Amino acid sequence: MTLKQLTSMNECVYFTNRSTGKGKIKAWVFKELCPNCKKSLIGKPLDEKTGKPKIRAKEYVCKECNHTIPQQEYEDTLTINIQYTCSHCSYSGELQAPFKRKKVKIFDEEAQKEKTADSIRFQCEKCSKDIDITKKMK
Numbered sequence: 001m002t003l004k005q006l007t008s009m010n011e012c013v014y015f016t017n018r019s020t021g022k023g024k025i026k027a028w029v030f031k032e033l034c035p036n037c038k039k040s041l042i043g044k045p046l047d048e049k050t051g052k053p054k055i056r057a058k059e060y061v062c063k064e065c066n067h068t069i070p071q072q073e074y075e076d077t078l079t080i081n082i083q084y085t086c087s088h089c090s091y092s093g094e095l096q097a098p099f100k101r102k103k104v105k106i107f108d109e110e111a112q113k114e115k116t117a118d119s120i121r122f123q124c125e126k127c128s129k130d131i132d133i134t135k136k137m138k
Contacts, residue, residue, distance in 0.1 A: 003081045003094050011041065013078060016133060023087030027133055029080050029099050034062035042069060075099055080120060084131060091126035104132055
């Protein structure tokens with residue numbers, strides 16, 4: 001399976017490029033067409049002064065028909081594309097998964113205790129070990 005590659009950041013909702021020990025992860029989520037007019041891609045609303053997307057907006061808006069969808073409802077329908085190199089077995093693979101973050105316990109080395117974080121978890125196709133794409137913690 002070959003994934004559709006990203007050509008511009010304007011066509012994606014989420015993008016990350018990370019290294020995890022010996023492994024690497026590149027993940028992106030494409031914007032979807034508006035379910036109402038099917039002409040334009042749905043994205044975050046733009047700031048009137050700067051023309052840039054409002055990062056903390058809680059909804060997505062169609063530029064053509066101004067159809068509004070709540071953030072959680074829209075993000076639950078999206079699919080994440082992942083290119084990875086497993087840090088356990090060095091296997092390189094590609095896969096698609098639902099773009100749904102789940103609460104996962106991880107060990108915080110600075111605080112020396114476990115924390116819960118939002119994460120997209122998938123398994124390596126070769127060794128079946130869990131690999132997490134954790135949301136950036138504050």
